[in-house]
Amino acid sequence: xxxxxxxxxxxxxxxxxxxxxxxxxxxxxxxxxxxxxxxxxxxxxxxxxxxxxxxxxxxxxxxxxxxxxxxxxxxxxxxxxxxxxxxxxxxxxxxxxxxxxxxxxxxxxxxxxxxxxxxxxxxxxxxxxxxxxxxxxxxxxxxxxxxxxxxxxxxxxxxxxxxxxxxxxxxxxxxxxxxxxxxxx
Amino acid sequence: xxxxxxxxxxxxxxxxxxxxxxxxxxxxxxxxxxxxxxxxxxxxxxxxxxxxxxxxxxxxxxxxxxxxxxxxxxxxxxxxxxxxxxxxxxxxxxxxxxxxxxxxxxxxxxxxxxxxxxxxxxxxxxxxxxxxxxxxxxxxxxxxxxxxxxxxxxxxxxxxxxxxxxxxxxxxxxxxxxxxxxxxx
DNA sequence: GGACTCATGTAAATGGTTACATGATTCA
DNA sequence: TGAATCATGTAACCATTTACATGAGTCC
Numbered sequence: 001x002x003x004x005x006x007x008x009x010x011x012x013x014x015x016x017x018x019x020x021x022x023x024x025x026x027x028x029x030x031x032x033x034x035x036x037x038x039x040x041x042x043x044x045x046x047x048x049x050x051x052x053x054x055x056x057x058x059x060x061x062x063x064x065x066x067x068x069x070x071x072x073x074x075x076x077x078x079x080x081x082x083x084x085x086x087x088x089x090x091x092x093x094x095x096x097x098x099x100x101x102x103x104x105x106x107x108x109x110x111x112x113x114x115x116x117x118x119x120x121x122x123x124x125x126x127x128x129x130x131x132x133x134x135x136x137x138x139x140x141x142x143x144x145x146x147x148x149x150x151x152x153x154x155x156x157x158x159x160x161x162x163x164x165x166x167x168x169x170x171x172x173x174x175x176x177x178x179x180x181x182x183x184x185x
Numbered sequence: 186x187x188x189x190x191x192x193x194x195x196x197x198x199x200x201x202x203x204x205x206x207x208x209x210x211x212x213x214x215x216x217x218x219x220x221x222x223x224x225x226x227x228x229x230x231x232x233x234x235x236x237x238x239x240x241x242x243x244x245x246x247x248x249x250x251x252x253x254x255x256x257x258x259x260x261x262x263x264x265x266x267x268x269x270x271x272x273x274x275x276x277x278x279x280x281x282x283x284x285x286x287x288x289x290x291x292x293x294x295x296x297x298x299x300x301x302x303x304x305x306x307x308x309x310x311x312x313x314x315x316x317x318x319x320x321x322x323x324x325x326x327x328x329x330x331x332x333x334x335x336x337x338x339x340x341x342x343x344x345x346x347x348x349x350x351x352x353x354x355x356x357x358x359x360x361x362x363x364x365x366x367x368x369x370x
Numbered sequence: 371g372g373a374c375t376c377a378t379g380t381a382a383a384t385g386g387t388t389a390c391a392t393g394a395t396t397c398a
Numbered sequence: 399t400g401a402a403t404c405a406t407g408t409a410a411c412c413a414t415t416t417a418c419a420t421g422a423g424t425c426c
Contacts, residue, residue, distance in 0.1 A: 002383080002384050002385065002414080002415060002416080003384095004384080004385080005280065005282060005285070005385090006385080006386090008285075009285060012285070012288070012289045015289070015292070020404095020405075020406090021405080021406070021407090022404065022405050022406075023404095023405095031288075032284075032285065032288055033278065034278065034284075035278065035279070035280065035281040035284040035285065036280050036281065036284070036285050037278060037280070038386095039386075039387065039388085040387090040388090040406090040407085041386075041387065041388075041389090041407090041408085041409090042385080042386065042387090044406065044407055044408090045407085045408090048407095066394070066395065066396095066404060066405070067394080067405080067406095068404080068405065068406090069405085069406075081289075081292070082292060082293075085286055085289060085292055085293050085297075086293070086297070088300070088301060088304065089282040089283040089285075089286050089301060090282060091282075091283070091308065092280075092282070093218065093219065093220065093222060094220070094279035094280075094281075095190070095220065095221050095222070095277075095279075096220040096221065096279075096342075097190065097274040097275060097276075097277070098274040098276070099217075099219075099220040099221070099339045099342055100190070100193075100194060100197070100217065100220065100221050100274075101270055101274050102335055102338050102339055103197070103216075103217055103335060103336060103339050104197045104200070104266075104270060104335070105335040105338070106331070106332040106334075106335050107200070107266070107267060107270055108267075108270050108271070112270075112271065115273070116273060116274060119273065123276065146291070147291040149291075149360070150287060150288060150289070150290040150291050151288060153287055153290070153357050153360065154284045154287055154288050156353060156356065156357070157281075157284055157353050160349045160352065160353050161346075161349065163349075164345045164346065164348075164349040167345065168341060168342050168345050171341065172338050172341070175334070175338065187386085187387060187388080187411075187412050187413065188412095189412080189413085190413090191413080191414095205376095205377075205378090206377080206378070206379090207376065207377050207378075208376095208377095224414075224415065224416085225378090225379085225415095225416090226379090226380085226381090226414075226415065226416075226417090227413080227414070227415090229378060229379055229380090230379085230380085233379095251376060251377070251422070251423065252377080252378095252422080253376080253377065253378090254377085254378075371426105372425105372426090373424100373425085373426085374423100374424080374425080374426100375422105375423085375424075375425095376421105376422080376423075376424095377420100377421085377422085377423100378419105378420085378421090379418105379419085379420085380417105380418080380419075380420105381416100381417085381418080381419100382415105382416090382417085382418100383414100383415085383416085383417105384413100384414080384415080384416100385412100385413075385414070385415090386411100386412085386413070386414090387410100387411085387412080387413090388409100388410090388411085388412100389408105389409085389410085389411100390407105390408080390409080390410100391406105391407085391408080391409100392405100392406085392407085392408105393404105393405085393406095394403100394404080394405080395402100395403080395404075395405100396401100396402080396403075396404090397400105397401090397402080397403095398399105398400090398401085398402100
């Protein structure tokens with residue numbers, strides 16, 4: 001019924017190199033957190049399932065004194081990944097709790113909404129600052145890792161999104177200041 | 186643990202007037218689908234649960250020969266809605282399957298990605314055309330329904346989002362044409 | 371009569387979050 | 399020794415989707 005996208009995300013990262021579940025999560029959180037997250041309670045069981053399906057193999061290894069279960073993608077795993085990548089992505093309009101609350105905003109005082117919007121702006125600024133660092137890192141590795149060109153495209157998305165959300169929140173704050181005013185160009 | 190946001194979305198719409206489950210869904214699909222969706226399998230059971238909790242009352246009514254279960258929000262329901270609206274919205278970074286596939290885009294030929302991006306542009310254009318109609322409708326009712334000012338803010342978000350996604354997709358397509366080229370300002 | 375819309379629901383499966391449990395190693 | 403990090407996992411719970419079942423009224 002529902003496609004297990006977590007599986008494919010994990011396969012994608014494992015296609016770049018073997019990893020423990022713990023490191024996988026760290027990698028995901030450190031690279032695609034902008035548009036994709038996974039959590040503890042799912043990565044471990046799904047990796048186990050993938051092992052049963054023959055998409056990955058696992059071995060225990062002591063790296064630096066610590067034991068970790070290293071997962072390696074198999075040919076079947078690579079095939080499954082590429083099969084998934086061949087399919088058109090299905091757009092799923094996400095739920096946005098801030099917008100839902102704004103939609104019913106007339107039930108609250110404008111100061112409350114202004115607070116939400118200020119938070120949004122702060123969040124966007126933090127994202128933009130973070131993305132700027134990532135951008136210079138990625139641009140620096142472009143000659144060594146051509147794949148980074150694709151990562152830059154997803155980063156570009158994040159930067160544009162943060163910028164537009166900031167602009168939108170600022171525009172809303174302006175409009176809230178003067179509720180009598182309608183829309184303008 | 187997880188807050189039941191469906192409940193509050195339903196309360197929000199019921200606060201504007203009584204409705205059957207079927208109409209509620211139609212209303213939601215026709216107004217906030219841009220950032221919030223509900224589906225069959227949830228609206229009915231949750232409304233039943235809300236009735237048991239005393240947040241809504243229900244009565245059978247035959248409108249135009251057809252029977253429908255009309256739900257009316259109670260004072261307790263209004264209180265629950267306003268309590269929820271008083272809380273800061275918690276940002277949940279959504280999963281974006283297109284971006285995940287773009288991230289691993291080097292595993293596919295650029296033509297595949299170009300197809301996804303073209304679809305994205307088509308989708309954005311369709312959204313923008315739809316939003317333009319909604320905008321004129323909402324602006325026309327502003328004087329009668331001041332609440333529409335808030336609805337326009339969420340529409341504004343949708344318009345800006347569609348525009349930025351279209352721009353981003355176009356920029357990606359350009360970059361895909363010449364893979365040797367790096368990033369530019 | 372047949373297709374379509376209105377209308378209410380159930381069932382099954384999966385997705386996803388949060389909290390908790392456990393234990394080893396590293397570092398101050 | 400105590401806190402932080404590395405590391406793996408389970409349990410409980412709720413969210414979400416999809417498919418299915420059912421039946422009445424409307425329109426052609």
